[in-house]
Amino acid sequence: MQEQQEKSVPNFNLAPKKIKIAKSIKHVNYLCDNQLTFLEKHELSDICIIASDDVEFHAHKIILSAGSDFFRTMFNGALMESKAVQVKIKEVNGDILKLILIFIYTGAIDLQTDTVEDILRAAKFFQIKALIEECYNFMFEELDCSNCLGIVLFADQHDLKELHEKATLFAILNFEKVANNDEFLQLTGDQIDMIISHKDLYVESEETVFLSLMKWMEHDKPNREKDAFKLFSHVRYWSLSSNFIQQQRDKLPKQIECLLMICDWLAWHLAPNSSGLESREFSKDKLVVIVKDQMHTYNPKLDTWTSETLPGFPLSFDKILETNNKLIVQVNDSLKCYDLQSKELTSLPQLDIPRSDFGLAMLNHELYVVGGLSTGKKAWIRLMDKFNFSLNEWQTVSPMNGKFFYPSVAVADGLLHVVNEETNLIHCFNPHSNEWTHKNLPQNSPTSNYCFSNVKEKLVIVGGQLWDNPISNSVSILCNGLWNKCEMRLALSKPKCTSWNNRLIICGGYDNTNTLQNFIQEYNPESKKLKTLAALDHFNDSYDIITIPNRNT
Structure with a gap:
């Protein structure tokens, strides 16, 4: 009997054991396509997600939980939604929710300049880190002199620190072109102050700073004159010529603080003293x-x-x-x-x-x-x-x-x-x-x-x-x-x-x-x-x- 058992074991002289971790992109795509079909045709769904405008999506708790920390907490915790068959999402409308669900099911999304801010808001709400990163990258790529201030304000409103820092840096390093866009004229005094006071503000001459502030103030002079002294105090007058100051002094509001500030500027030019005065880093050639x-x-x-x-x-x-x-x-x-x-x-x-x-x-x-x-x-x-x-x-x-x-x-x-x-x-x-x-x-x-x-x-x-x-x-x-x-x-x-x-x-x-x-x-x-x-x-x-x-x- 023992001899028969020994004869039944073949002797292959196998090579040393080799391990390969195989990953099929084709199969991943196959899964994503099938998941999207389940979503679109309501197959095997166990939850109805209702958008703020009452658009309904028949989805799957397990897929939603795998793709979003928000849904994982909702369906796995002690919340009553974990047992519910429908959930109302009051913070997101149907158009944006559809895009979010497609991303959860497939990992793909159509990002466009007119919808990316809404998608980013929703991605933050649903706690989808990969989608937040995709939105950041898209907005970084699209950042230019005509939209950077709008992105600064959007990031500030939604506590998006990395986006805020990137857009602010772009604005201060391209200040002259940024200040020539309509976005600049729509900023509040505090928002202008944040940019104009930045230590790395990058301009070709200090006259650019002064004239940009004048243009902003003239856009709504009755309501903006109150901010004049605070904002113009950031102008580095020692980098302006006395002739320029003389030409512009009558254009400033007749507030006592502004008049005294102009007197100080002109007095400095009569007896210049550079002690403690830091010149702005002007752009070079x-x-x-x-x-x-x-x-x-x-x-x-x-x-x-x-x-x-x-x-x-x-x-x-x-x-x-x-x-x-x-x-x-x-x-x-x-x-x-x-x-x-x-x-x-x-x-x-x-x-x-x-x-x-x-x-x-x-x-x-x-x-x-x-x-x-x-x-x-x-x-x-x-x-x-x-x-x-x-x-x-x-x-x-x-x-x-x-x-x-x-x-x-x-x-x-x-x-x-x-x-x-x-x-x-x-x-x-x-x-x-x-x-x-x-x-x-x-x-x-x-x-x-x-x-x-x-x-x-x-x-x-x-x-x-x-x-x-x-x-x-x-x-x-x-x-x-x-x-x-x-x-x-x-x-x-x-x-x-x-x-x-x-x-x-x-x-x-x-x-x-x-x-x-x-x-x-x-x-x-x-x-x-x-x-x-x-x-x-x-x-x-x-x-x-x-x-x-x-x-x-």
Whole structure:
């Protein structure tokens, strides 16, 4: 008998025991679909949920309890609803309750801007944590200058601390645009006080704060004058000019406190004393990327980009410079001027010898065009012209020594520095003496497709093609005749660069597969380190990065 038992046990020589936790998304979806069918067709239901407007839903206690802490407490506790066959929910109407139940049964919901606040209120009421998080994420994504104040008020009313903090931070970091929306004019004095008194209020000039308060007060002057002294006391008058205060003083209410406040402001300007006075952190120069007709402005505190369309801006261009709030745009062999205030595009006078592929730079408020390929003869020329904006005319300056192929230009130490793809020289132009000098480029310099720029008055070459053909991944700063190098995250050809707040910003460029990259890097010449800023989507071959100086500080 024992022998027969031993023979009946097969010997498989099994491998060591293996465990796998398998989870079928297909089956989860199958369950959700069936649960939703039960809800819609009233199958096997054991509870009727009645909304505030008497809309009825035939549901299932076990599914409701699994998806909502509110229902779990209701049906599992000693409450009389645990035995009931119908329950009235007076706090939620039928349309919103239907969406809530669908989420409980399937984990999916259709969030829209006009219903998300009602859904979030209901999610808080029913204690559905996953849905609260989805609503938060949706509202964070939709947060902009036109709705952030409304979201602040909504979050305040419903004690949504995380949402309140996020929306408030957005409002104070984008105050100038926020204050231009109707929402701002509808705020109460206390709500204005909360924003205007914030220590991190981020503006381009203190005049913005003053004028925004004036606009708010004028919207309902009889009822708002009583708040004037409290609100205007937050204005940092030491950052206003005495001329501005003189111009605006008669517009303030004639309350004795306001009159004394203006007297104090003017008295301070007569005998300034900065002791104990903290200036607001004004925004610094603007970092701007232009892709086709879209201008993207960087917010360094949020590490985000805000976008706006430039009506009438060229969709294809070679290079962009900024001067006095105008954009100089190189389009093939012509130059355009785009006014950022009027949004108007005009053409600069044609060069005496039309040409393309020229170098372009601003020096001492004058525009320089360096070399280029003549449009008619298709020959490289050594002429250099400068444009006098006051006279609206081109003037020829001292020509370069030799022809320049695809010249690149950078400004440093009051000089114009020019390099090209055919020589290992840096040609330097002194606008005061109208003379050229030159010096050698260090060894191992890229020979083409690099960006030639400057940071803190030092010349920089970024990326480009090396003599033996590979693409460089270096940021090279010229110091005492040698390159000080820092490696980028990726080798790049044809990147775009600008100097911004004593940092070098590197934008885009093509990798080894000739794919245009959309990441943006910041190089700190002090620490000699690179960090990556928020990327930009929808890059296009027509793009450039520039700095727009803050002329209010």
